[in-house]
Amino acid sequence: MSASAAIAFVAVKPSGPLLLGKVDNKSAINKFREARAQFLRNKLALPGPEREGGPTAAADEEYANRAYPAAYVPFELTRTAHAAWSHATARALARATQPLAQWTLVGPSSANDPDVLTFSGAPYTTSGRVTGLALAPNCSQDHCTLYLAAAGGGIWKTNHALDTTPSQNWHFISGSFATNAIGTLVIDPTDPTGNTLYAGTGESHASADSEAGFGIYKTTNGGDTWTHLAAHTDVPAGTGVNCNAIFGTGGFRTAPAYSGPAFDGRAISSIIIDSNNPNVIYVGSTRAVRGVSSVLSGGVVTLAPGLPPYGLWKSTDGGATFTLLNYKDVCLNPTLPGDAGIIQSSFGSTRGVNRVEF
Numbered sequence: 492m493s494a495s496a497a498i499a500f501v502a503v504k505p506s507g508p509l510l511l512g513k514v515d516n517k518s519a520i521n522k523f524r525e526a527r528a529q530f531l532r533n534k535l536a537l538p539g540p541e542r543e544g545g546p547t548a549a550a551d552e553e554y555a556n557r558a559y560p561a562a563y564v565p566f567e568l569t570r571t572a573h574a575a576w577s578h579a580t581a582r583a584l585a586r587a588t589q590p591l592a593q594w595t596l597v598g599p600s601s602a603n604d605p606d607v608l609t610f611s612g613a614p615y616t617t618s619g620r621v622t623g624l625a626l627a628p629n630c631s632q633d634h635c636t637l638y639l640a641a642a643g644g645g646i647w648k649t650n651h652a653l654d655t656t657p658s659q660n661w662h663f664i665s666g667s668f669a670t671n672a673i674g675t676l677v678i679d680p681t682d683p684t685g686n687t688l689y690a691g692t693g694e695s696h697a698s699a700d701s702e703a704g705f706g707i708y709k710t711t712n713g714g715d716t717w718t719h720l721a722a723h724t725d726v727p728a729g730t731g732v733n734c735n736a737i738f739g740t741g742g743f744r745t746a747p748a749y750s751g752p753a754f755d756g757r758a759i760s761s762i763i764i765d766s767n768n769p770n771v772i773y774v775g776s777t778r779a780v781r782g783v784s785s786v787l788s789g790g791v792v793t794l795a796p797g798l799p800p801y802g803l804w805k806s807t808d809g810g811a812t813f814t815l816l817n818y819k820d821v822c823l824n825p826t827l828p829g830d831a832g833i834i835q836s837s838f839g840s841t842r843g844v845n846r847v848e849f
Contacts, residue, residue: 563796566755569705573669619644622694623676626652627685627713636685638664638714640673642694643702648714664714668692672702674759674777681769686713689810691759695777703779706754707762707810720810724753726800749799753813756798770809776801 558564584591606614623640630636630652637652639661646665665671672694679687693704708717728748758779765771778801802817 566705569669577667620694620696620698622673622696623690625676625678625688627678628683629685636713638676638678638688640676640690641671642696642698643672643700645671646673646676646690646714665690665708665717667717668708669705669719670702672704672758674704675762677762677764679764679769680766681764682711687711687769688714689762689764689772690717691754691762691774693754693758693777693779695758695760695779701758701779703756703758704754706752707759707774709810722753722806722810722813723751724799724804724813724815725750726815749797751799753799753804753815757801770807772806772810772813774804774806774813776804 554564602617604615604617606612609615620642621639622642623638625638625640627636627638632653634650635652636648636650639647639649641647645663645668647661648664649661651660665673668690670692672692673690674693674695675691677689678685679689681687688710690708690710691704692706692708694701705719706722707720709720710717726749754774754776756779758777759774760777761773761775763773765773776799800815802815804813805816806813
């Protein structure tokens with residue numbers, strides 16, 4: 492049964508909360524959840540192709556219902572949902588008469604795998620994927636600020652990176668982001684305090700749970716607050732040249748016409764800030780092979796249409812606008828030695844730019 496049929500089943504049920512207009516919102520929500528749960532139980536009992544089993548069936552169903560009647564969740568919905576949440580929380584804070592409750596981590600704070608689960612036969616402590624580390628200047632034994640970017644866990648900060656005690660007091664500092672998928676994290680080399688950082692969202696790897704992002708965030712106070720860069724771009728339809736014949740890199744693509752945010756729905760693998768001018772920013776973006784319109788290892792893998800092109804980008808206004816450098820009839824040699832004025836880039840990858848160096 493399709494997602495549309497599933498929603499119709501719930502909506503027309505005589506006892507459904509949506510048709511009765513109940514005043515008790517909690518009761519209505521509970522009834523809706525029970526109706527949906529009953530439908531899923533009935534579906535699992537169906538024989539043959541109508542039954543969709545497996546460990547990802549629930550996630551597939553959840554995504555299909557959220558996306559209906561489309562086949563994917565538009566990025567605009569994520570943006571508007573994030574904006575609505577930010578507005579609601581700001582109003583709640585303004586009206587609050589009591590201090591906000593303080594949450595305490597109850598664990599687990601480490602993942603210890605026993606020897607029976609390892610290839611080596613020895614126990615070890617594991618963690619999630621780390622996509623970026625940024626060490627602030629003037630690091631000392633007593634005070635050393637380190638920022639950590641996780642593939643799907645946001646950005647964390649500690650002021651005691653060199654502490655030898657088990658706990659380094661890590662703090663989550665990217666709660667205002669529209670996504671927890673981080674591709675890269677860099678410190679502005681022109682800020683001697685190390686408080687200015689740029690976080691590129693969207694994981695550029697090809698993991699089953701790699702998610703696309705929503706552009707670049709910037710902080711000037713060590714992560715206390717963040718600003719989302721506009722990163723607008725206008726890319727006309729390009730013609731390109733045969734870079735394959737020139738460098739033998741393979742997979743060169745020209746850019747389609749596009750106007751809008753340069754990095755929504757893509758992943759950011761590299762950010763470089765010009766050490767002589769912080770308004771000059773280079774960014775390498777990739778395809779984001781899974782995308783936020785996907786589910787973990789599930790069957791829904793359709794990327795949202797109309798996404799921006801990916802490649803090597805440059806901004807001269809601090810990230811307000813970006814220009815796609817590999818749009819024009821130019822090929823850059825990934826192996827060309829150079830100085831601060833030469834950019835080396837792996838244009839051969841069909842997934843975008845994986846590495847940018849000065």
